[in-house]
Amino acid sequence: MDRYAPLIGGPKITIGMLVYPGMFLQDLVGPLTVFESLMNKEIHLLWKDLEPVGNESPGPAALIPVKPTTTFAQCPEQLDVLFVPGGVPGTFTMMEDPEVLAFLKAKGETARYVTSVCTGSLILGAAGLLKGYKATSYWDTRDVLKELGAIPTRGRIVVDRNRITGGGVTAGIDFGLKLVALLKSRVYAEAVQLYLEYDPQPPFNAGSPEKAQPLARQFLKDMFAGMRANALATAKRATQRLLSGPT
Amino acid sequence: MDRYAPLIGGPKITIGMLVYPGMFLQDLVGPLTVFESLMNKEIHLLWKDLEPVGNESPGPAALIPVKPTTTFAQCPEQLDVLFVPGGVPGTFTMMEDPEVLAFLKAKGETARYVTSVCTGSLILGAAGLLKGYKATSYWDTRDVLKELGAIPTRGRIVVDRNRITGGGVTAGIDFGLKLVALLKSRVYAEAVQLYLEYDPQPPFNAGSPEKAQPLARQFLKDMFAGMRANALATAKRATQRLLSGPT
Numbered sequence: 001m002d003r004y005a006p007l008i009g010g011p012k013i014t015i016g017m018l019v020y021p022g023m024f025l026q027d028l029v030g031p032l033t034v035f036e037s038l039m040n041k042e043i044h045l046l047w048k049d050l051e052p053v054g055n056e057s058p059g060p061a062a063l064i065p066v067k068p069t070t071t072f073a074q075c076p077e078q079l080d081v082l083f084v085p086g087g088v089p090g091t092f093t094m095m096e097d098p099e100v101l102a103f104l105k106a107k108g109e110t111a112r113y114v115t116s117v118c119t120g121s122l123i124l125g126a127a128g129l130l131k132g133y134k135a136t137s138y139w140d141t142r143d144v145l146k147e148l149g150a151i152p153t154r155g156r157i158v159v160d161r162n163r164i165t166g167g168g169v170t171a172g173i174d175f176g177l178k179l180v181a182l183l184k185s186r187v188y189a190e191a192v193q194l195y196l197e198y199d200p201q202p203p204f205n206a207g208s209p210e211k212a213q214p215l216a217r218q219f220l221k222d223m224f225a226g227m228r229a230n231a232l233a234t235a236k237r238a239t240q241r242l243l244s245g246p247t
Numbered sequence: 248m249d250r251y252a253p254l255i256g257g258p259k260i261t262i263g264m265l266v267y268p269g270m271f272l273q274d275l276v277g278p279l280t281v282f283e284s285l286m287n288k289e290i291h292l293l294w295k296d297l298e299p300v301g302n303e304s305p306g307p308a309a310l311i312p313v314k315p316t317t318t319f320a321q322c323p324e325q326l327d328v329l330f331v332p333g334g335v336p337g338t339f340t341m342m343e344d345p346e347v348l349a350f351l352k353a354k355g356e357t358a359r360y361v362t363s364v365c366t367g368s369l370i371l372g373a374a375g376l377l378k379g380y381k382a383t384s385y386w387d388t389r390d391v392l393k394e395l396g397a398i399p400t401r402g403r404i405v406v407d408r409n410r411i412t413g414g415g416v417t418a419g420i421d422f423g424l425k426l427v428a429l430l431k432s433r434v435y436a437e438a439v440q441l442y443l444e445y446d447p448q449p450p451f452n453a454g455s456p457e458k459a460q461p462l463a464r465q466f467l468k469d470m471f472a473g474m475r476a477n478a479l480a481t482a483k484r485a486t487q488r489l490l491s492g493p494t
Contacts, residue, residue, distance in 0.1 A: 007466050026280040026443070032310070033273040033416070045310060063279070063292060064313055118444075139444055156448040168444025169280070170420060178450045190453035191463035196273070197365075197386055197415025199454025200447035201403040203425045206437035207446025216438035219254050 006187050013041045013183055015081040016107060018123075019066050020100070021053045022090020026169050027117045028066065031083060034176025037192040038184070044070035048099060072103045080183065082111040086118025086138060086168070088227050092234045095126035096241075104129065113182070117166040117175055122231065124165070125150050126238035134160040138168035139209055140224050147235035149242075170207075173198060253434050260288045260430055262328040263354060265370075266313050267347070268300045269337020273416050274364045275313065278330060281423025284439040285431070291317035295346060319350045327430065329358040333365025333385060333415070335474055339481045342373035343488075351376065360429070364413040364422055369478060371412070372397050373485035381407040385415040386456055387471050394482035396489075417454075420445060 015035050019028060035043055047053055047068035054065050084104065094100050104127040108114045116124050121137040124130050125148030134153040135145050145152040151160075157178045158165050164182075166175030177198070181189035206212040212220075262282050266275060282290055294300055294315035301312050331351065341347050351374040355361045363371050368384040371377050372395030381400040382392050392399040398407075404425050405412050411429075413422030424445070428436035453459040459467075 003462070004466055006462070024280075026276055029273055029276045029311070033271075036310075043310065063283075063290060063316060064276070064311070066311055069310060139441075156446065157450065167446070170443050170445045170447065173417060174448055174450060181450065186451065187460060187462055190451050190459055191466055193449060193451055193453040194386075194456065194459040194463055194467055196417050197454060198417045198449055199403065199414070199458065200417065200449065201421055202440060202445055202447065203404065203421060203428065204433065204437050204440055206440040207444060209441065211446065212437055212441040213434060215250070215253070215434055216441055219251055219438055220441055 006185055007191055008039065010040060010184060013038055013080045014044075014076055014078070015041060015083065016044045016046050016070075016075055016079045016111075017083045018085065018100070018104070019045045019047050019053050019068055020090050020094055022087055022093060023053070023085045024087030024118060024169060025064055025066070027085035027087055027120065027172055030170065030172030031085075031117060031176040031179075033196065034173065034180060034192060035081075037195055038180065042076075044075060046070050046072060046075055048072055072099070075103075075107065077110070079107055079111040081113045081115060081179065082107050084116040084120035084123050085172075086116070086120040086122075088119060091119040091122055092230055094123045095234050095238050101127040111162075113162050113164055113179065115164045115166075115175070115179065117172040118168045119231070121145060121150070121165045122148065122235065124163075125235070126242075128242050130163060130165075133163045134158050135163060135165040136167050137165065140220070140228060141231045144228070144231045144235050147232060147239055149239065253432055254438055255286065257287060257431060260285055260327045261291075261323055261325070262288060262330065263291045263293050263317075263322055263326045263358075264330045265332065265347070265351070266292045266294050266300050266315055267337050267341055269334055269340060270300070270332045271334030271365060271416060272311055272313070274332035274334055274367065274419055277417065277419030278332075278364060278423040278426075280443065281420060281427060281439060282328075284442055285427065289323075291322060293317050293319060293322055295319055319346070322350075322354065324357070326354055326358040328360045328362060328426065329354050331363040331367035331370050332419075333363070333367040333369075335366060336477075338366040338369055339477055341370045342481050342485050348374040358409075360409050360411055360426065362411045362413075362422070362426065364419040365415045366478070368392060368397070368412045369395065369482065371410075372482070373489075375489050377410060377412075380410045381405050382410060382412040383414050384412065387468070387475060388478045391475070391478045391482050394479060394486055396486065
């Protein structure tokens, strides 16, 4: 119907989402759920080959392996959206995988939007795609972005020119809606929000280190101590490689 | 360490999550992500057999089939949590599948908590598990619960004795945290909330029919007209079957 013209039609949106062993499933599924709500789209789950990739182990949703739909070689030349999810330990492996980094760099140079959720921004950074850009990451690794030449910035969603990065895990839903508004329109994004009944009402107020009670925060800080050290060391090596390698 | 005693230890939590063809992936993955954060747990993705089940098609996340981990026959006798995700058209098929309904009824009678997200409550209702209980569902099918003997109740999460039902799709994260607080403790749930950085900041305020702008709301109402009619007719048939069948 004519009155729905703002919600129907428009050019096809082509989205490429990296999937990899050791990613965090919700990081992928949150944005994917939003993107799947687009009426005219083509979504590629990208990896080196088409073998299913396991998720973070023994972490969340390790029970559901994801089968890539498209190899790097088959990926469309021009993407509207390049997206990278986070997840430990997979992020660190990806930050030092030359094939992955070269692929992201090539696609990132021509994609309309270069995006991530959670620790995915560390992978974009290791590919040299965030140099001089404001960006965010998981709350406990945000400052590691500095090592990769980015400008660590607080925010559930950080937009700097065509780079859009989201905070940890569940930020992927907020991020997806923001991106849909940019790709389509605000009313379109609002229709998707209602479709997904995204009217969050967390039963507690502990979703950031500032809000969480000290016992919970310190427990995670202690648990993540090794991860942070690993993230920093990996980021330093990645930057050395960017500086010394072919541009 | 001793100070973390409230966050460590405690008996194992056994969780059974129904998976089925035509479910909505985010309905499953939201709660699963929360449950996977439990330290001492056993999670079963339950279906008739171990063949991968496709998701809602052509809807969200149809790209990622889910392989069940456990058949109905292998399911542990006593579950701490029985969980049913939503998704159309799968919900309607499940509401009339005698094998699924008999399984849910049997496990629901002994489970500590009988739970759902989105249209999953219609399946619980068709199994006779919500009779006389307050419950919620996806915003556009909430009132259909009346046909199944439940008391439709507004709320992101509705708790009535040991029945816990969540609203549409994204309510699964709120629901999961609430349930973890009941299963473990509030500080445990808060640690999980911080772990998942669940500090939602939707870019728009359109997550319920009352909040959405009229164009978006009416668009979805029109799009869902057939689904609502189908839900009502299926619920009526399910209730007839409950009344006439063996108890």
